[in-house]
Amino acid sequence: MSVFRELFELVFAHRQVAAVVEVGVESGQVSAVYADLGATVYCVEPNPDERLREFLSAHPRLNLVEGTSPEILGELPAADLYVLDGDHNYAVVRRELAWIMEHAPDAVVVLHDVLWPCGRRDFYYQPSPLPPSDVHDSTRDGPTVWHDEVTPAGFVGDGAYTVATHAGGERNGVLTAVEDALADDGAGWRFEIVPAVFGFGVLARDGVPGTAELFAALRPYTSSALLAAMENNRIGLYTRVLQLQYEARTHADDANRLAETIAAQQREIERLRGELDRANAEIATRRHELQGLRDELARRSAPSRAAPPELGTAVTQLGRAISARVRRDPDSR
Numbered sequence: 286m287s288v289f290r291e292l293f294e295l296v297f298a299h300r301q302v303a304a305v306v307e308v309g310v311e312s313g314q315v316s317a318v319y320a321d322l323g324a325t326v327y328c329v330e331p332n333p334d335e336r337l338r339e340f341l342s343a344h345p346r347l348n349l350v351e352g353t354s355p356e357i358l359g360e361l362p363a364a365d366l367y368v369l370d371g372d373h374n375y376a377v378v379r380r381e382l383a384w385i386m387e388h389a390p391d392a393v394v395v396l397h398d399v400l401w402p403c404g405r406r407d408f409y410y411q412p413s414p415l416p417p418s419d420v421h422d423s424t425r426d427g428p429t430v431w432h433d434e435v436t437p438a439g440f441v442g443d444g445a446y447t448v449a450t451h452a453g454g455e456r457n458g459v460l461t462a463v464e465d466a467l468a469d470d471g472a473g474w475r476f477e478i479v480p481a482v483f484g485f486g487v488l489a490r491d492g493v494p495g496t497a498e499l500f501a502a503l504r505p506y507t508s509s510a511l512l513a514a515m516e517n518n519r520i521g522l523y524t525r526v527l528q529l530q531y532e533a534r535t536h537a538d539d540a541n542r543l544a545e546t547i548a549a550q551q552r553e554i555e556r557l558r559g560e561l562d563r564a565n566a567e568i569a570t571r572r573h574e575l576q577g578l579r580d581e582l583a584r585r586s587a588p589s590r591a592a593p594p595e596l597g598t599a600v601t602q603l604g605r606a607i608s609a610r611v612r613r614d615p616d617s618r
Protein backbone atom coordinates (compact mmCIF):
# COMPACT_ATOMS: atom_id res chain seq x y z
CA MET A 286 0.00 0.00 0.00
CA SER A 287 3.01 2.31 0.17
CA VAL A 288 2.21 3.03 -3.48
CA PHE A 289 -0.71 5.09 -2.13
CA ARG A 290 1.56 7.53 -0.28
CA GLU A 291 0.37 10.51 -2.34
CA LEU A 292 -3.24 9.72 -1.37
CA PHE A 293 -2.32 9.48 2.33
CA GLU A 294 -0.55 12.82 1.98
CA LEU A 295 -3.90 14.28 0.88
CA VAL A 296 -5.65 12.73 3.89
CA PHE A 297 -3.04 14.18 6.26
CA ALA A 298 -3.14 17.53 4.46
CA HIS A 299 -6.90 17.95 4.91
CA ARG A 300 -7.60 16.24 8.20
CA GLN A 301 -5.98 16.34 11.64
CA VAL A 302 -4.34 12.94 11.93
CA ALA A 303 -2.43 12.41 15.15
CA ALA A 304 -3.19 8.71 15.64
CA VAL A 305 -3.55 5.93 13.08
CA VAL A 306 -4.83 2.41 13.65
CA GLU A 307 -3.42 0.26 10.90
CA VAL A 308 -5.22 -3.09 10.60
CA GLY A 309 -3.12 -5.67 8.73
CA VAL A 310 0.54 -4.70 8.71
CA GLU A 311 2.52 -7.56 7.16
CA SER A 312 5.94 -5.96 6.47
CA GLY A 313 5.42 -2.58 8.17
CA GLN A 314 6.34 -0.78 4.95
CA VAL A 315 3.22 1.40 5.03
CA SER A 316 3.28 1.94 8.78
CA ALA A 317 6.42 4.01 8.26
CA VAL A 318 4.56 6.22 5.79
CA TYR A 319 1.99 7.27 8.44
CA ALA A 320 4.77 7.88 10.98
CA ASP A 321 6.67 9.88 8.37
CA LEU A 322 3.59 12.04 7.93
CA GLY A 323 3.62 12.75 11.67
CA ALA A 324 1.25 10.21 13.25
CA THR A 325 1.56 7.76 16.11
CA VAL A 326 0.63 4.39 14.64
CA TYR A 327 -0.97 1.33 16.27
CA CYS A 328 -0.02 -1.54 14.01
CA VAL A 329 -2.50 -4.40 14.44
CA GLU A 330 -1.12 -7.69 13.22
CA PRO A 331 -2.01 -11.18 14.52
CA ASN A 332 1.09 -12.84 13.10
CA PRO A 333 4.10 -10.53 13.34
CA ASP A 334 7.35 -12.15 12.26
CA GLU A 335 10.75 -11.30 13.73
CA ARG A 336 11.57 -8.84 10.94
CA LEU A 337 8.36 -6.90 11.59
CA ARG A 338 9.00 -6.85 15.35
CA GLU A 339 12.51 -5.50 14.82
CA PHE A 340 11.35 -2.97 12.24
CA LEU A 341 8.54 -1.59 14.43
CA SER A 342 10.58 -1.58 17.63
CA ALA A 343 13.24 0.54 15.92
CA HIS A 344 10.71 3.30 15.28
CA PRO A 345 9.44 5.31 18.31
CA ARG A 346 6.08 6.17 16.69
CA LEU A 347 5.23 2.64 15.57
CA ASN A 348 3.51 0.42 18.15
CA LEU A 349 2.97 -3.25 17.50
CA VAL A 350 -0.43 -4.50 18.62
CA GLU A 351 -0.50 -8.25 18.48
CA GLY A 352 -4.13 -9.24 17.96
CA THR A 353 -7.02 -9.40 15.55
CA SER A 354 -9.46 -6.78 14.39
CA PRO A 355 -12.27 -6.03 15.07
CA GLU A 356 -11.92 -7.52 18.59
CA ILE A 357 -8.85 -5.41 19.41
CA LEU A 358 -10.23 -2.04 18.26
CA GLY A 359 -11.91 -1.25 21.58
CA GLU A 360 -8.63 -1.74 23.45
CA LEU A 361 -6.78 0.92 21.44
CA PRO A 362 -6.79 4.70 21.74
CA ALA A 363 -9.36 6.31 19.43
CA ALA A 364 -7.70 7.11 16.12
CA ASP A 365 -8.17 9.84 13.52
CA LEU A 366 -7.44 7.46 10.68
CA TYR A 367 -8.25 3.74 10.45
CA VAL A 368 -6.60 1.85 7.62
CA LEU A 369 -8.39 -1.47 7.09
CA ASP A 370 -6.23 -3.98 5.24
CA GLY A 371 -6.53 -7.08 7.42
CA ASP A 372 -8.92 -10.00 6.91
CA HIS A 373 -10.63 -9.20 3.61
CA ASN A 374 -14.08 -10.63 4.09
CA TYR A 375 -17.59 -9.40 4.66
CA ALA A 376 -17.95 -10.51 8.29
CA VAL A 377 -14.74 -8.88 9.53
CA VAL A 378 -14.99 -5.64 7.51
CA ARG A 379 -18.66 -5.23 8.35
CA ARG A 380 -17.87 -5.48 12.11
CA GLU A 381 -14.83 -3.21 11.82
CA LEU A 382 -16.98 -0.55 10.16
CA ALA A 383 -19.80 -0.98 12.67
CA TRP A 384 -17.32 -0.43 15.53
CA ILE A 385 -15.64 2.61 13.92
CA MET A 386 -18.90 4.26 12.86
CA GLU A 387 -20.18 3.95 16.40
CA HIS A 388 -17.04 4.72 18.41
CA ALA A 389 -14.94 6.95 16.13
CA PRO A 390 -17.47 8.77 13.96
CA ASP A 391 -15.06 11.61 13.22
CA ALA A 392 -12.33 9.36 11.89
CA VAL A 393 -11.39 8.85 8.26
CA VAL A 394 -11.46 5.21 7.20
CA VAL A 395 -9.31 3.96 4.37
CA LEU A 396 -10.05 0.48 3.06
CA HIS A 397 -7.77 -1.37 0.71
CA ASP A 398 -9.03 -4.04 -1.73
CA VAL A 399 -12.53 -2.70 -2.33
CA LEU A 400 -12.34 -3.70 -6.04
CA TRP A 401 -11.43 -6.98 -7.76
CA PRO A 402 -10.66 -9.56 -6.40
CA CYS A 403 -11.90 -8.87 -2.82
CA GLY A 404 -14.73 -6.40 -3.61
CA ARG A 405 -17.36 -9.10 -4.19
CA ARG A 406 -15.56 -12.17 -2.92
CA ASP A 407 -14.50 -13.04 0.63
CA PHE A 408 -10.90 -13.88 1.41
CA TYR A 409 -10.21 -15.66 4.71
CA TYR A 410 -6.79 -15.49 6.35
CA GLN A 411 -5.84 -18.89 7.78
CA PRO A 412 -6.37 -20.22 10.29
CA SER A 413 -9.63 -18.32 10.27
CA PRO A 414 -11.13 -17.43 13.66
CA LEU A 415 -14.56 -16.93 12.05
CA PRO A 416 -17.51 -19.19 12.93
CA PRO A 417 -18.76 -21.34 10.01
CA SER A 418 -21.86 -19.14 9.70
CA ASP A 419 -19.60 -16.22 8.62
CA VAL A 420 -17.68 -18.22 6.03
CA HIS A 421 -18.84 -19.02 2.49
CA ASP A 422 -17.81 -22.26 0.78
CA SER A 423 -14.15 -21.61 0.21
CA THR A 424 -11.16 -23.00 -1.62
CA ARG A 425 -7.37 -22.74 -1.86
CA ASP A 426 -7.77 -22.03 -5.61
CA GLY A 427 -7.98 -18.42 -6.66
CA PRO A 428 -9.97 -16.13 -8.95
CA THR A 429 -8.86 -14.90 -12.34
CA VAL A 430 -10.50 -12.39 -14.66
CA TRP A 431 -10.27 -14.80 -17.58
CA HIS A 432 -13.21 -16.95 -16.46
CA ASP A 433 -15.67 -17.19 -13.54
CA GLU A 434 -14.32 -20.38 -11.94
CA VAL A 435 -11.54 -20.30 -9.40
CA THR A 436 -8.36 -22.02 -10.53
CA PRO A 437 -4.97 -23.04 -9.08
CA ALA A 438 -3.53 -20.67 -11.71
CA GLY A 439 -5.45 -17.72 -10.25
CA PHE A 440 -5.00 -15.29 -7.38
CA VAL A 441 -4.10 -17.91 -4.75
CA GLY A 442 -3.03 -17.54 -1.10
CA ASP A 443 -0.46 -20.35 -1.03
CA GLY A 444 -1.75 -21.36 2.41
CA ALA A 445 -2.03 -17.79 3.77
CA TYR A 446 -5.71 -17.45 2.84
CA THR A 447 -8.60 -19.21 1.14
CA VAL A 448 -11.25 -17.53 -1.00
CA ALA A 449 -15.00 -17.89 -1.38
CA THR A 450 -15.72 -20.35 -4.17
CA HIS A 451 -18.32 -18.01 -5.67
CA ALA A 452 -18.17 -14.25 -6.09
CA GLY A 453 -21.15 -11.98 -5.58
CA GLY A 454 -24.38 -12.49 -3.69
CA GLU A 455 -25.20 -11.41 -0.18
CA ARG A 456 -22.59 -10.89 2.57
CA ASN A 457 -19.72 -11.55 0.22
CA GLY A 458 -16.71 -9.27 -0.23
CA VAL A 459 -15.24 -6.05 1.14
CA LEU A 460 -17.22 -3.63 -1.05
CA THR A 461 -20.47 -5.39 -0.16
CA ALA A 462 -19.59 -4.90 3.54
CA VAL A 463 -19.04 -1.17 2.96
CA GLU A 464 -22.33 -0.83 1.06
CA ASP A 465 -24.26 -2.66 3.81
CA ALA A 466 -22.59 -0.55 6.52
CA LEU A 467 -23.59 2.60 4.65
CA ALA A 468 -27.13 1.30 4.13
CA ASP A 469 -27.54 0.37 7.82
CA ASP A 470 -25.62 3.07 9.72
CA GLY A 471 -24.23 5.39 7.08
CA ALA A 472 -26.45 8.45 7.22
CA GLY A 473 -24.10 11.40 6.68
CA TRP A 474 -21.15 9.21 5.67
CA ARG A 475 -19.57 9.46 2.25
CA PHE A 476 -17.61 6.81 0.42
CA GLU A 477 -15.40 7.20 -2.67
CA ILE A 478 -13.07 4.81 -4.46
CA VAL A 479 -9.76 5.47 -6.16
CA PRO A 480 -9.80 2.74 -8.83
CA ALA A 481 -6.14 1.79 -8.59
CA VAL A 482 -4.14 -1.18 -7.28
CA PHE A 483 -7.16 -3.29 -6.18
CA GLY A 484 -9.14 -0.25 -5.06
CA PHE A 485 -8.48 2.37 -2.38
CA GLY A 486 -11.70 3.29 -0.59
CA VAL A 487 -12.13 6.40 1.54
CA LEU A 488 -14.99 6.69 4.01
CA ALA A 489 -15.62 9.78 6.12
CA ARG A 490 -18.52 11.63 7.68
CA ASP A 491 -19.72 14.79 5.99
CA GLY A 492 -19.52 17.83 8.20
CA VAL A 493 -16.31 16.84 9.97
CA PRO A 494 -13.81 19.65 9.28
CA GLY A 495 -11.68 18.93 6.25
CA THR A 496 -13.86 16.11 4.87
CA ALA A 497 -15.30 18.07 1.94
CA GLU A 498 -11.84 19.41 1.08
CA LEU A 499 -10.37 15.91 1.30
CA PHE A 500 -12.92 14.46 -1.15
CA ALA A 501 -12.40 17.47 -3.44
CA ALA A 502 -8.65 16.85 -3.39
CA LEU A 503 -9.22 13.15 -4.13
CA ARG A 504 -11.62 13.88 -6.97
CA PRO A 505 -9.03 13.77 -9.80
CA TYR A 506 -8.31 10.21 -8.65
CA THR A 507 -11.81 9.03 -7.73
CA SER A 508 -13.35 10.31 -10.96
CA SER A 509 -10.60 9.20 -13.29
CA ALA A 510 -11.83 6.96 -16.11
CA LEU A 511 -8.20 6.71 -17.17
CA LEU A 512 -7.17 5.23 -13.78
CA ALA A 513 -10.10 2.79 -13.90
CA ALA A 514 -9.18 1.66 -17.42
CA MET A 515 -5.53 1.26 -16.45
CA GLU A 516 -6.50 -0.77 -13.35
CA ASN A 517 -8.64 -3.10 -15.48
CA ASN A 518 -5.76 -3.44 -17.90
CA ARG A 519 -3.29 -4.03 -15.05
CA ILE A 520 -5.48 -6.74 -13.54
CA GLY A 521 -5.89 -8.42 -16.94
CA LEU A 522 -2.11 -8.50 -17.39
CA TYR A 523 -1.45 -9.40 -13.75
CA THR A 524 -3.77 -12.42 -13.78
CA ARG A 525 -2.26 -13.48 -17.11
CA VAL A 526 1.19 -13.32 -15.49
CA LEU A 527 -0.12 -15.42 -12.55
CA GLN A 528 -1.36 -18.00 -15.06
CA LEU A 529 1.97 -18.03 -16.95
CA GLN A 530 3.88 -18.37 -13.65
CA TYR A 531 1.67 -21.32 -12.70
CA GLU A 532 2.23 -22.94 -16.11
CA ALA A 533 5.98 -22.29 -15.86
CA ARG A 534 6.04 -23.92 -12.40
CA THR A 535 4.02 -26.89 -13.71
CA HIS A 536 6.38 -27.27 -16.69
CA ALA A 537 9.38 -26.94 -14.38
CA ASP A 538 7.89 -29.69 -12.17
CA ASP A 539 7.33 -31.88 -15.28
CA ALA A 540 10.90 -31.18 -16.42
CA ASN A 541 12.22 -32.07 -12.94
CA ARG A 542 10.25 -35.31 -12.92
CA LEU A 543 11.55 -36.12 -16.42
CA ALA A 544 15.12 -35.34 -15.34
CA GLU A 545 14.68 -37.64 -12.32
CA THR A 546 13.34 -40.43 -14.56
CA ILE A 547 16.27 -39.97 -16.97
CA ALA A 548 18.77 -39.97 -14.09
CA ALA A 549 17.19 -43.17 -12.67
CA GLN A 550 17.34 -44.79 -16.12
CA GLN A 551 20.98 -43.74 -16.51
CA ARG A 552 21.77 -45.29 -13.14
CA GLU A 553 20.02 -48.51 -14.29
CA ILE A 554 22.00 -48.47 -17.56
CA GLU A 555 25.24 -48.05 -15.55
CA ARG A 556 24.24 -50.93 -13.30
CA LEU A 557 23.43 -53.15 -16.31
CA ARG A 558 26.73 -52.13 -17.94
CA GLY A 559 28.56 -53.22 -14.76
CA GLU A 560 26.71 -56.55 -14.84
CA LEU A 561 27.53 -56.96 -18.54
CA ASP A 562 31.23 -56.25 -17.86
CA ARG A 563 31.25 -58.79 -15.03
CA ALA A 564 29.48 -61.38 -17.25
CA ASN A 565 32.00 -60.75 -20.07
CA ALA A 566 34.89 -61.17 -17.63
CA GLU A 567 33.31 -64.44 -16.39
CA ILE A 568 32.92 -65.69 -19.98
CA ALA A 569 36.56 -64.80 -20.71
CA THR A 570 37.66 -66.74 -17.59
CA ARG A 571 35.55 -69.73 -18.53
CA ARG A 572 36.89 -69.63 -22.12
CA HIS A 573 40.39 -69.52 -20.78
CA GLU A 574 39.66 -72.47 -18.46
CA LEU A 575 38.04 -74.36 -21.33
CA GLN A 576 41.08 -73.78 -23.52
CA GLY A 577 43.24 -75.05 -20.64
CA LEU A 578 41.11 -78.19 -20.38
CA ARG A 579 41.27 -78.72 -24.14
CA ASP A 580 45.04 -78.35 -24.08
CA GLU A 581 45.24 -80.75 -21.14
CA LEU A 582 43.00 -83.22 -22.94
CA ALA A 583 45.11 -82.92 -26.08
CA ARG A 584 48.27 -83.38 -24.07
CA ARG A 585 46.87 -86.45 -22.28
CA SER A 586 45.51 -88.09 -25.37
CA ALA A 587 48.76 -87.65 -27.40
CA PRO A 588 50.53 -90.97 -26.12
CA SER A 589 47.59 -93.23 -26.94
CA ARG A 590 47.55 -91.94 -30.51
CA ALA A 591 51.37 -92.86 -30.73
CA ALA A 592 50.69 -96.46 -29.53
CA PRO A 593 49.72 -97.94 -32.86
CA PRO A 594 53.10 -97.16 -34.50
CA GLU A 595 54.95 -98.60 -31.46
CA LEU A 596 52.75 -101.69 -31.50
CA GLY A 597 53.18 -101.95 -35.27
CA THR A 598 56.90 -101.78 -34.86
CA ALA A 599 56.80 -104.54 -32.22
CA VAL A 600 54.57 -106.68 -34.41
CA THR A 601 56.90 -106.13 -37.38
CA GLN A 602 59.92 -107.01 -35.28
CA LEU A 603 58.16 -110.08 -33.96
CA GLY A 604 57.22 -111.09 -37.51
CA ARG A 605 60.79 -110.66 -38.64
CA ALA A 606 62.11 -112.73 -35.69
CA ILE A 607 59.68 -115.56 -36.47
CA SER A 608 60.64 -115.49 -40.17
CA ALA A 609 64.31 -115.64 -39.26
CA ARG A 610 63.76 -118.58 -36.96
CA VAL A 611 61.74 -120.44 -39.62
CA ARG A 612 64.49 -119.91 -42.13
CA ARG A 613 67.08 -121.25 -39.71
CA ASP A 614 65.03 -124.27 -38.68
CA PRO A 615 62.55 -125.23 -41.41
CA ASP A 616 61.39 -128.33 -39.41
CA SER A 617 60.14 -126.19 -36.56
CA ARG A 618 56.99 -125.32 -38.65
Ligand SMILES: C[S@@+](CC[C@H](N)C(=O)[O-])C[C@H]1O[C@@H](n2cnc3c(N)ncnc32)[C@H](O)[C@@H]1O
Pocket residue numbers: 286287308309310311312313314315329330331332352353354355370371372377410
Ligand atom coordinates in the same frame (compact mmCIF):
# COMPACT_ATOMS: atom_id res chain seq x y z
C1 LIG B 1 -2.80 -7.63 2.77
S1 LIG B 1 -1.84 -7.85 4.19
C2 LIG B 1 -1.50 -6.26 4.74
C3 LIG B 1 -0.56 -5.50 3.88
C4 LIG B 1 -0.10 -4.19 4.44
N1 LIG B 1 -1.21 -3.35 4.81
C5 LIG B 1 0.72 -3.52 3.35
O1 LIG B 1 0.16 -2.74 2.58
O2 LIG B 1 1.91 -3.82 3.27
C6 LIG B 1 -2.99 -8.43 5.32
C7 LIG B 1 -2.43 -8.64 6.72
O3 LIG B 1 -3.53 -8.69 7.62
C8 LIG B 1 -3.27 -9.60 8.64
N2 LIG B 1 -4.56 -10.00 9.21
C9 LIG B 1 -5.34 -11.04 8.88
N3 LIG B 1 -6.45 -11.05 9.62
C10 LIG B 1 -6.39 -9.98 10.43
C11 LIG B 1 -7.24 -9.44 11.43
N4 LIG B 1 -8.41 -10.02 11.74
N5 LIG B 1 -6.84 -8.33 12.07
C12 LIG B 1 -5.65 -7.74 11.76
N6 LIG B 1 -4.82 -8.19 10.83
C13 LIG B 1 -5.18 -9.30 10.17
C14 LIG B 1 -2.50 -10.72 7.94
O4 LIG B 1 -1.69 -11.44 8.85
C15 LIG B 1 -1.67 -9.94 6.91
O5 LIG B 1 -0.39 -9.65 7.40
